[in-house]
Amino acid sequence: MSNSKYEQLKKIKDEVVALINSPLYEYRVKNKNKPVIGQGDHNAKIMFVGEAPGKNEAETGVPFCGAAGRVLDELLASISLKRQEVYVTNIVKDRPPNNRDPSPQEIELYSPFLIRQVQIIKPAIIATLGRFSMDFVMKEFGLEKEMGKISTLHGKSFITSKEYGSMQVVPLYHPAVALYNASQKKTLLEDFQVLATIISFL
Ligand code: URA
Numbered sequence: 751m752s753n754s755k756y757e758q759l760k761k762i763k764d765e766v767v768a769l770i771n772s773p774l775y776e777y778r779v780k781n782k783n784k785p786v787i788g789q790g791d792h793n794a795k796i797m798f799v800g801e802a803p804g805k806n807e808a809e810t811g812v813p814f815c816g817a818a819g820r821v822l823d824e825l826l827a828s829i830s831l832k833r834q835e836v837y838v839t840n841i842v843k844d845r846p847p848n849n850r851d852p853s854p855q856e857i858e859l860y861s862p863f864l865i866r867q868v869q870i871i872k873p874a875i876i877a878t879l880g881r882f883s884m885d886f887v888m889k890e891f892g893l894e895k896e897m898g899k900i901s902t903l904h905g906k907s908f909i910t911s912k913e914y915g916s917m918q919v920v921p922l923y924h925p926a927v928a929l930y931n932a933s934q935k936k937t938l939l940e941d942f943q944v945l946a947t948i949i950s951f952l
Pocket residue numbers: 786800801802803804807812813814815818819840
């Protein structure tokens with residue numbers, strides 16, 4: 751790939767903006783929403799992958815800029831990281847109506863953009879936020895055999911084989927769970943400590 755990372759990521763943005771065959775396209779246009787591509791350091795060692803944009807994200811084009819995003823910032827701060835030092839994105843780049851779960855077809859349509867983002871940014875760690883991104887990332891990057899429930903896999907690290915770039919995949923709960931459940935927040939804080947340890951060995 752000869753183009754700069756910026757240009758390659760810009761191309762993804764242009765393609766998603768023009769994705770008129772998406773079932774979410776009409777809803778985006780009708781609501782004057784924006785697609786949410788991703789934000790952060792194009793050379794980040796760690797990439798966080800959420801599910802799909804919510805209301806605030808679709809209004810601004812910025813991932814995790816609402817209540818769940820404030821939790822994410824707090825979790826990052828707990829291990830002395832700032833948003834600008836990581837890359838944050840989602841599997842699905844447009845907001846599903848009423849924040850419903852993304853459909854399998856939507857995941858299939860948008861996930862090639864995520865795969866390209868991984869190939870461009872080449873993170874050492876992919877931290878998945880929630881079960882949709884955990885399932886997708888583990889399946890896509892050759893970790894089918896390790897797949898299971900998020901309640902079992904959260905806070906563990908799985909190394910992809912060389913052909914998949916020898917990345918570490920760390921499943922985490924979605925930060926939104928911490929908004930309603932203090933014990934889940936404690937778990938997320940503990941899992942971020944695991945992340946900090948993995949980062950310290952990079
Ligand atoms: N939830 C997500 O999964 N992604 C966002 O960008 C915001 C909320």
